[in-house]
Amino acid sequence: xxxxxxxxxxxxxxxxxxxxxxxxxxxxxxxxxxxxxxxxxxxxxxxxxxxxxxxxxxxxxxxxxxxxxxxxxxxxxxxxxxxxxxxxxxxxxxxxxxxxxxxxxxxxxxxxxxxxxxxxxxxxxxxxxxxxxxxxxxxxxxxxxxxxxxxxxxxxxxxxxxxxxxxxxxxxxxxxxxxxxxxxxxxxxxxxxxxxxxxxxxxxxxxxxxxxxxxxxxxxxxxxxxxxxxxxxxxxxxxxxxxxxxxxxxxxxxxxxxxxxxxxxxxxxxxxxxxxxxxxxxxxxxxxxxxxxxxxxxxxxxxxxxxxxxxxxxxxxxxxxxxxxxxxxxxxxxxxxxxxxxxxxxxxxxxxxxxxxxxxxxxxxxxxxxxxxxxxxxxxxxxxxxxxxxxxxxxxxxxxxxxxxxxxxxxxxxx
Numbered sequence: 001x002x003x004x005x006x007x008x009x010x011x012x013x014x015x016x017x018x019x020x021x022x023x024x025x026x027x028x029x030x031x032x033x034x035x036x037x038x039x040x041x042x043x044x045x046x047x048x049x050x051x052x053x054x055x056x057x058x059x060x061x062x063x064x065x066x067x068x069x070x071x072x073x074x075x076x077x078x079x080x081x082x083x084x085x086x087x088x089x090x091x092x093x094x095x096x097x098x099x100x101x102x103x104x105x106x107x108x109x110x111x112x113x114x115x116x117x118x119x120x121x122x123x124x125x126x127x128x129x130x131x132x133x134x135x136x137x138x139x140x141x142x143x144x145x146x147x148x149x150x151x152x153x154x155x156x157x158x159x160x161x162x163x164x165x166x167x168x169x170x171x172x173x174x175x176x177x178x179x180x181x182x183x184x185x186x187x188x189x190x191x192x193x194x195x196x197x198x199x200x201x202x203x204x205x206x207x208x209x210x211x212x213x214x215x216x217x218x219x220x221x222x223x224x225x226x227x228x229x230x231x232x233x234x235x236x237x238x239x240x241x242x243x244x245x246x247x248x249x250x251x252x253x254x255x256x257x258x259x260x261x262x263x264x265x266x267x268x269x270x271x272x273x274x275x276x277x278x279x280x281x282x283x284x285x286x287x288x289x290x291x292x293x294x295x296x297x298x299x300x301x302x303x304x305x306x307x308x309x310x311x312x313x314x315x316x317x318x319x320x321x322x323x324x325x326x327x328x329x330x331x332x333x334x335x336x337x338x339x340x341x342x343x344x345x346x347x348x349x350x351x352x353x354x355x356x357x358x359x360x361x362x363x364x365x366x367x368x369x370x371x372x373x374x375x376x377x378x379x380x381x382x383x384x385x386x387x388x389x390x391x392x393x394x395x396x397x398x399x400x401x402x403x404x405x406x407x408x409x410x411x412x413x414x415x
Contacts, residue, residue, distance in 0.1 A: 015366040019342065027346055027362060035060045036254070038382040042359050048387045050360035050377040055224050055332060056304040057381035058294055059254035067293040068286060075285035085271075088282025096288055097259065099295055104222075104230055104247065105239050106261035110270050113283050115219060115248035115258035116142040121276035122260060123186070124149045125269070126215070126244070130181030132172040136160065136198065138191050140217060152181065159191070162202050169210045183211065189218030189232030190225070193363060193374065195329030197221070197232055204241035213243040223252020224332050229298050229305050249287075253294040257283050307381040308332060311388070315379050318392045324399075334377040335363075336395065340402055343411030345373045348398050351407070356394035 013020065016028070025031070032049065033041040036059035040049045058064050080088040093111055101109035112118030123146030127133060133147055133154040147154050153175050158164035172183045187198040203214060218231045226234030229252060233239035244266060248258040260270055271277075297304065312332045320326060325337040340348070342364050352358050352375075363374040377391070401407055 019346075022346065027349060030359075032359070038380065038384065038387050040359070042353060045354075045357060047353060047357045047359040048383075048390060050334075050358070050379070050391070052380065053220075053251040053378055054254045054380050054382070055252045055308055055378070056229075056254070056298070057307075058252075058297065058304070061297070063297065064254070064290065064293060068290045071286040071289035075289075077284050077286060079285050080282045082282065083278060083280055084282040085278050090282075090285065090288070092285060092288045092292070093282070096292055096295070099292065100247075100259045101261050103228075103295060103299065104245055104261050105234065106245060106263075108264045108267035109259045109261040110267045110274075110277075111283060111288075112258050112260065112274070112277055113280055114256070115246070115250060116145075117276045117280075118258050118260070118274070119143060119217060119246060120146040120149065121274045122244070122246070122270060123147060123184075123215070124275070125273040127152065127184055128181065130176075130179040132176050132179070132181060132183045133186065134165070134168050134172050134183060134212070135186040136188065136191075138193065139186060139188055140192060140219070143186055143188075143217060147186075152179070160196060160199050162199060165199075165203065166206065169206065169212065172212070173210055182213065184215060185212045186215045186217070189216050189221035190331045190333065192220050192333060193367070193376070194327050194335050195331045195333030196327075197225075197236070197330045200233060200238050200242070201236045204238045207241060214241065215244040215246065216242045217246045219246070219248045219251055219258075220331065220333060222247035223298055224305065224308065228302065249291050249294070252298070253291060255291050255294060256287050257291055304381050308379065311379040311381065311383045314385065315377065315383075315388050315391070318388055319395065322392050322396055324395065332379055334379060336375040336377065338373045338375065338399065338402060339371060340373050340407065341371065341411075344402065344407040347407040347410040348373075348402055349375075351401065352394060352398055356390075356397065358391050358394045 036052055036054055038049060039046050080090055082088040097109040097111050119142040127150055129151040131152050133150055135143060135147060135156055136159055137156045138159040155168040155172055157168045176183055187203060189198055221232035223229040225232050233242045243262055245261045249255040316326060316334055327335055327337055329335060345362055345364050349362050361376040363376055368374055
């Protein structure tokens with residue numbers, strides 16, 4: 001008899017799903033309420049919020065709200081109807097593409113509705129079964145899912161390990177010589193979990209020796225790194241060598257949408273071959289006009305990025321001075337590494353939120369190895385020194401309880 005497809009769902013709910021009863025609505029799918037800011041409401045209490053990717057504080061900036069509101073009032077959320085290729089194209093979409101391309105110092109850009117969807121689709125479009133993909137093992141899930149669609153060979157290299165990278169490029173080159181294909185290398189500009197910059201400068205230096213093209217996902221670098229926030233490639237002085245540059249509006253721009261940028265030929269190819277955009281409704285006008293305003297603020301208001309980095313430096317130096325391990329972050333992303341299991345981490349985060357008024361993201365297995373906990377903080381331009389001081393004091397208190405076994409005992413009593 002054929003097995004019922006859903007038997008597996010009952011038997012194995014997945015490494016995170018098995019904790020759903022204890023976690024849902026609190027540790028996962030939490031409800032943060034009120035205006036997006038440094039302090040929001042959670043479970044009826046005000047908490048210092050370190051989990052919102054609103055780097056530059058644009059989400060509730062008065063100028064942004066004004067443009068968003070006017071655009072929504074003028075166009076609603078439906079216009080333009082249909083996919084851009086057939087009926088959803090406007091001069092404002094074109095303007096946003098042109099301005100994005102100029103901002104990141106590329107010839108052309110292509111606007112996409114969602115970053116995740118766009119990255120999956122772009123990888124699918126850029127490679128054939130004869131081509132080889134080489135990618136960093138710590139790349140974002142959207143890249144992993146795009147690579148999964150690839151019908152050809154792929155090689156993964158150890159995170160930011162150039163010796164491993166070169167070994168895999170050599171393997172890819174030998175394979176490509178057999179298949180007659182090319183090589184696509186994929187890295188992030190900023191790795192979102194640990195805050196490290198991708199080793200783009202070292203990667204592009206090897207383009208002289210090996211024939212490959214480079215795709216960079218700069219979701220966390222766009223707006224936060226480089227002159228005017230132009231991104232990690234500009235920060236490292238290698239923007240010209242990035243063949244396909246990707247950034248999202250969902251972080252520094254506090255909006256929806258994303259774009260790819262590169263040469264005119266490559267961008268035109270993506271426009272005519274990315275299935276997720278060819279057959280999807282166009283990005284609504286309110287979001288397009290809102291993105292134009294946000295991009296203008298990136299260009300003309302350097303004080304936003306300056307404030308972001310003032311807060312970042314204060315938070316990170318304060319945590320390090322208090323003895324916390326932040327790994328090797330080189331960006332605003334601030335991971336605090338602790339040791340413990342999933343039940344301990346739940347008890348610890350509950351204490352942090354309920355008794356200390358601090359809300360940050362918690363990262364555990366299977367995202368990171370077993371026995372490790374990351375409390376991930378995202379400083380923004382809206383935070384202040386009081387937020388930072390309260391957070392450092394709270395982290396010192398919970399670390400002591402984690403080390404003396406308090407959370408292990410609490411977790412055991414809840415089983």
